[in-house]
Amino acid sequence: MPVPEKPALEGLEKTLAERWEREGTYRFDRTKTREQIYSIDTPPPTVSGSLHVGHVFSYTHTDIIARFQRMRGKEVFYPMGWDDNGLPTERRVQNYFGVRCDPSLPYVPNFTPPEKAEKQPISVSRPNFIELCTKLTVEDEKAFENLWRHLGLSVDWSMTYATIGADAQRVSQKMFVRLLAKKLAYQVEAPTLWDVDFKTAVAQAELEDREQPGAYHKIHFYREPGAGSREPVAIETTRPELIAACVALVAHPDDARYQHLFGTEVITPLFGVKVPVKAHALADPEKGSGIAMICTFGDTTDVTWWRELKLPVRAIVQANGTLGPVTWGAPGWESLDAPRAQSAYDQLAGLSSKKAQAKIVELLRESGDLQGDPKPITHAVKFYEKGDRPLEIVTSRQWFIKTIDFRDEFIKRGQEISWHPEYMRLRFENWVNGLNGDWCISRQRFFGVPFPVWYPLRDNGRVDYDNPLIAEESRLPIDPSTDVPTGYREDQRGKPGGFVGDPDIMDTWATSSVSPQLVTFWDSDPELFARTFPMDLRPQAHDIIRTWLFSSVVRAHFENNSVPWTNAAISGWVLDPDRKKMSKSKGNVVTPLAMLEDYGSDGVRYWAARGGPGVDTAFDVGQMKIGRKLAMKVLNVSKFVLGGDPQDGAVTEPLDRGMLQNLAALVDEATAELDNYEYAKALAKIESFFWDFCDNYVEAAKSRKYGDFGVEAAASASTAMRLALSVLLRLLAPYLAFACEEVWSWTNSGSVHRAAWPTRDEILHVSGTDATAQQALLHVTEALNVIRKGKVDQKVSIGTPVQEIVYQADDEAIACLRLVERDLKAASRTDSLVLKAGAETGVQITLKPPVEA
RNA sequence: GCGCGCGUAGCUCAGCUGGUUAGAGCGCACGCUUCACACGCGUGAGGUCGUUGGUUCGAAUCCAUCCGCGCGCACCA
Numbered sequence: 032m033p034v035p036e037k038p039a040l041e042g043l044e045k046t047l048a049e050r051w052e053r054e055g056t057y058r059f060d061r062t063k064t065r066e067q068i069y070s071i072d073t074p075p076p077t078v079s080g081s082l083h084v085g086h087v088f089s090y091t092h093t094d095i096i097a098r099f100q101r102m103r104g105k106e107v108f109y110p111m112g113w114d115d116n117g118l119p120t121e122r123r124v125q126n127y128f129g130v131r132c133d134p135s136l137p138y139v140p141n142f143t144p145p146e147k148a149e150k151q152p153i154s155v156s157r158p159n160f161i162e163l164c165t166k167l168t169v170e171d172e173k174a175f176e177n178l179w180r181h182l183g184l185s186v187d188w189s190m191t192y193a194t195i196g197a198d199a200q201r202v203s204q205k206m207f208v209r210l211l212a213k214k215l216a217y218q219v220e221a222p223t224l225w226d227v228d229f230k231t232a233v234a235q236a237e238l239e240d241r242e243q244p245g246a247y248h249k250i251h252f253y254r255e256p257g258a259g260s261r262e263p264v265a266i267e268t269t270r271p272e273l274i275a276a277c278v279a280l281v282a283h284p285d286d287a288r289y290q291h292l293f294g295t296e297v298i299t300p301l302f303g304v305k306v307p308v309k310a311h312a313l314a315d316p317e318k319g320s321g322i323a324m325i326c327t328f329g330d331t332t333d334v335t336w337w338r339e340l341k342l343p344v345r346a347i348v349q350a351n352g353t354l355g356p357v358t359w360g361a362p363g364w365e366s367l368d369a370p371r372a373q374s375a376y377d378q379l380a381g382l383s384s385k386k387a388q389a390k391i392v393e394l395l396r397e398s399g400d401l402q403g404d405p406k407p408i409t410h411a412v413k414f415y416e417k418g419d420r421p422l423e424i425v426t427s428r429q430w431f432i433k434t435i436d437f438r439d440e441f442i443k444r445g446q447e448i449s450w451h452p453e454y455m456r457l458r459f460e461n462w463v464n465g466l467n468g469d470w471c472i473s474r475q476r477f478f479g480v481p482f483p484v485w486y487p488l489r490d491n492g493r494v495d496y497d498n499p500l501i502a503e504e505s506r507l508p509i510d511p512s513t514d515v516p517t518g519y520r521e522d523q524r525g526k527p528g529g530f531v532g533d534p535d536i537m538d539t540w541a542t543s544s545v546s547p548q549l550v551t552f553w554d555s556d557p558e559l560f561a562r563t564f565p566m567d568l569r570p571q572a573h574d575i576i577r578t579w580l581f582s583s584v585v586r587a588h589f590e591n592n593s594v595p596w597t598n599a600a601i602s603g604w605v606l607d608p609d610r611k612k613m614s615k616s617k618g619n620v621v622t623p624l625a626m627l628e629d630y631g632s633d634g635v636r637y638w639a640a641r642g643g644p645g646v647d648t649a650f651d652v653g654q655m656k657i658g659r660k661l662a663m664k665v666l667n668v669s670k671f672v673l674g675g676d677p678q679d680g681a682v683t684e685p686l687d688r689g690m691l692q693n694l695a696a697l698v699d700e701a702t703a704e705l706d707n708y709e710y711a712k713a714l715a716k717i718e719s720f721f722w723d724f725c726d727n728y729v730e731a732a733k734s735r736k737y738g739d740f741g742v743e744a745a746a747s748a749s750t751a752m753r754l755a756l757s758v759l760l761r762l763l764a765p766y767l768a769f770a771c772e773e774v775w776s777w778t779n780s781g782s783v784h785r786a787a788w789p790t791r792d793e794i795l796h797v798s799g800t801d802a803t804a805q806q807a808l809l810h811v812t813e814a815l816n817v818i819r820k821g822k823v824d825q826k827v828s829i830g831t832p833v834q835e836i837v838y839q840a841d842d843e844a845i846a847c848l849r850l851v852e853r854d855l856k857a858a859s860r861t862d863s864l865v866l867k868a869g870a871e872t873g874v875q876i877t878l879k880p881p882v883e884a
Numbered sequence: 885g886c887g888c889g890c891g892u893a894g895c896u897c898a899g900c901u902g903g904u905u906a907g908a909g910c911g912c913a914c915g916c917u918u919c920a921c922a923c924g925c926g927u928g929a930g931g932u933c934g935u936u937g938g939u940u941c942g943a944a945u946c947c948a949u950c951c952g953c954g955c956g957c958a959c960c961a
Contacts, residue, residue, distance in 0.1 A: 646890095668921075715897095826915080829927095
């Protein structure tokens with residue numbers, strides 16, 4: 032393809048993306064050996080709407096690494112996944128189609144949702160709901176892929192996976208079954224963090240603290256029956272609505288104020304329940320009155336106290352967040368005054384925690400058990416990160432994967448991984464060291480990977496959880512709600528003597544955490560697995576170190592006795608101009624496609640590339656414009672360098688040799704930075720060289736290239752420039768994937784993205800290594816700067832031919848400049864250039880006499 | 885409370901294994917259209933490198949302290 036008359040960036044994204052697809056430029060060649068392969072465990076973006084700037088930012092980083100590794104000769108294994116399972120999809124489907132899942136409804140074949148979502152949601156069965164999820168995510172995934180292609184991700188698009196796909200289900204289930212066999216996964220009925228709106232258990236990793244208004248309520252417990260009894264024990268609590276669930280009071284064992292109470296019993300206000308006073312080191316004498324109410328369950332500390340002090344359960348908060356019914360006087364709910372307890376509690380039953388609190392404050396005030404007014408405070412409260420109301424702790428049966436006993440081993444695995452940047456390892460270690468329980472992986476939701484487990488139903492109709500029926504590995508994936516355990520018939524489902532399926536699905540991280548095994552076909556393609564695992568790179572953002580990264584380490588440790596990957600590249604966030612994380616809720620997210628169209632994919636890639644590993648980066652269209660200008664400059668200078676007839680010949684001129692030698696040094700530096708995942712630093716160096724190349728070298732050698740000093744001198748310039756351009760295009764190709772490919776195509780048949788990464792030797796082979804030449808370009812640049820300034824001082828343009836220039840500099844510079852005098856003379860537009868050695872650097876310029884009319 | 889990152893020109897950032905007058909781009913001011921590029925070229929103004937101490941012949945760079953911003957973990961009666 033010839034050099035175009037007017038090179039342009041417009042439309043390159045479309046034509047080149049099509050060409051890359053047609054030619055299979057990024058197709059993975061699985062015949063290569065493990066040493067030749069570089070495998071990447073790309074984050075599957077959540078298909079719950081649209082991609083945002085943050086995605087474009089971090090995925091570009093990964094693509095730069097991928098392109099670099101590919102050019103270095105690695106066969107890059109770079110599949111793309113879609114995270115289409117889990118709550119975000121469920122929520123999106125609910126809103127998009129106007130439906131709600133009701134698992135009790137039967138499946139309706141060929142169900143079609145209304146054209147426009149109606150206000151009142153339609154209830155649909157679980158299989159129908161899942162059908163709609165699948166339908167919507169397929170559309171979403173298409174849109175995502177188009178955007179990624181437009182951005183220029185060098186993904187092998189024949190290798191995509193979905194986290195709800197059959198492969199993902201099989202691998203998730205198989206790895207779960209194996210954990211069961213090793214007794215690393217288990218099921219238990221226990222107090223669990225619970226979201227009352229989603230009505231599901233959640234894991235420690237999914238919590239976040241939010242500052243909430245609350246109030247200390249000072250209430251009285253009594254040492255003997257009757258509100259007027261002596262020595263009431265005053266405790267402060269932020270959750271008076273849980274008094275009915277109180278099972279003990281607790282203070283620090285050394286707290287002098289409460290020594291006389293330890294081992295005695297006190298009576299709860301309103302409900303008249305006798306509870307013991309206990310000592311425990313976790314009780315903080317500084318906090319409140321120093322003595323706390325233990326309820327089942329107000330917070331995680333309650334769970335600890337309850338477990339360690341072996342207290343009974345009196346649970347009142349239900350799965351939906353309201354207080355459940357209680358019969359006072361019944362076993363476990365003994366009261367000194369059951370009728371009074373009942374009449375008080377009946378006013379609370381059915382209310383949410385918040386409403387119950389307001390009500391019980393009234394009751395406590397009436398009874399005189401509340402001392403003074405509640406004291407407003409602000410305190411951190413645990414929320415499910417996607418939830419709207421504080422978490423409750425509800426006792427339920429859940430699946431867990433063991434983590435707490437393996438903390439040291441996980442830390443060691445973390446040390447086997449190279450972190451980019453290095454300090455992100457500390458976040459991992461902080462998290463592992465702070466684990467306070469095993470990993471709860473079951474969720475009471477619908478759209479996700481089910482547990483491959485059924486339970487026998489005893490003849491009395493009770494579920495026999497202790498003898499689960501585990502699906503055989505060869506049958507996976509299965510759905511226990513439609514598949515039948517081996518040895519049973521479908522008509523035995525739900526019948527005494529029959530079976531029931533486990534109703535839960537796996538947490539989204541429990542399935543995402545197997546992505547390294549999933550993409551490398553751990554269980555179904557051992558040959559591919561051996562060539563790609565452990566993978567080379569996990570790129571991801573820092574906010575999911577505790578979830579995705581951690582859980583992946585856990586799974587690979589247990590299943591493969593290995594790290595899942597040897598490098599973790601942690602990208603930062605995109606910040607809006609106010610330095611806040613960009614997010615949808617703040618309404619400041621820019622549509623990526625519009626951005627790519629406005630500034631070009633190369634412009635956007637440039638902006639992204641400047642944000643180094645782990646660095647939060649400001650959203651800045653100014654940088655995108657600069658990137659676009661850089662890409663444009665690449666096209667234009669290439670047009671000059673490659674234009675005209677090629678003149679091949681030896682590189683003899685010192686200026687040319689010097690430029691190439693500097694370029695060789697640049698190649699070494701840039702390669703070292705990229706090897707170390709410092710793509711931003713490499714870009715800064717390459718870019719700086721490139722502009723210097725355009726503004727100084729090309730300017731100085733231009734005249735010679737045109738043939739002003741003969742054929743040999745022209746050939747030297749032409750050959751040097753072409754080599755330099757070839758090297759620069761290859762150095763810039765990982766960043767400006769489109770512009771570089773476009774230029775490359777003018778003189779090459781293959782893709783620049785499959786071209787060999789440049790080496791110092793290929794340059795020095797042509798340029799030689801003489802030290803004098805290395806200095807030549809430096810001094811020419813210096814001289815040109817001084818002369819340009821001199822011209823500006825005399826108010827003439829840079830291009831104005833002048834009578835005479837006298838340039839003075841030190842001996843070394845002048846000696847060097849004499850070697851390249853012709854170039855300097857031509858570039859400064861004078862017929863008479865006098866080079867003078869002297870202590871001071873300076874210039875005298877004599878203008879041509881004005882031409883008489 | 886423990887830990888991490890950041891604080892350099894109006895803006896976005898580089899420099900930070902200590903060493904000549906602290907850099908780049910954008911923005912701003914001024915000037916330049918024949919021969920790759922006006923999506924261009926050039927020149928200029930602009931900074932006591934967050935504070936206060938210390939180490940050193942010499943500190944943006946090392947140490948300590950404090951201040952501010954962001955984040956992680958823990959606590960959360």
